[in-house]
Amino acid sequence: MGAGAAGPVVLLNTFVVADESAEAMLECWREDALIMKQAPGFISTQLHRAVGAPGVFVNYAVFESMAAYRAAFANPAFRAAIEKTPEGAVMRVVLLEKVAVPNLCVA
Numbered sequence: 001m002g003a004g005a006a007g008p009v010v011l012l013n014t015f016v017v018a019d020e021s022a023e024a025m026l027e028c029w030r031e032d033a034l035i036m037k038q039a040p041g042f043i044s045t046q047l048h049r050a051v052g053a054p055g056v057f058v059n060y061a062v063f064e065s066m067a068a069y070r071a072a073f074a075n076p077a078f079r080a081a082i083e084k085t086p087e088g089a090v091m092r093v094v095l096l097e098k099v100a101v102p103n104l105c106v107a
Contacts, residue, residue, distance in 0.1 A: 010096040021086035022054040041068020
């Protein structure tokens with residue numbers, strides 16, 4: 001991460017499951033999110049589902065810092081909860097930080 005890594009970081013997680021596993025994935029995410037919500041430094045989360053593709057989801061979660069993110073993901077309760085992810089799920093995780101672009105975006 002760049003110079004701003006001490007500030008807020010955003011987890012962007014895309015996951016794909018078979019359509020018949022979509023409801024199980026939602027329940028798994030709900031459980032994961034309830035655990036994350038208790039983590040120090042957690043700010044917010046939002047889940048999205050692809051239009052016309054019930055097994056495709058995108059989640060983003062905001063943490064106060066990289067340290068808060070790492071601590072939240074090291075939580076044994078969270079680690080146990082993600083073990084319930086439906087078989088065959090494909091996940092892609094990216095950590096993001098804001099980028100300042102003059103006249104468009106603030107850091």
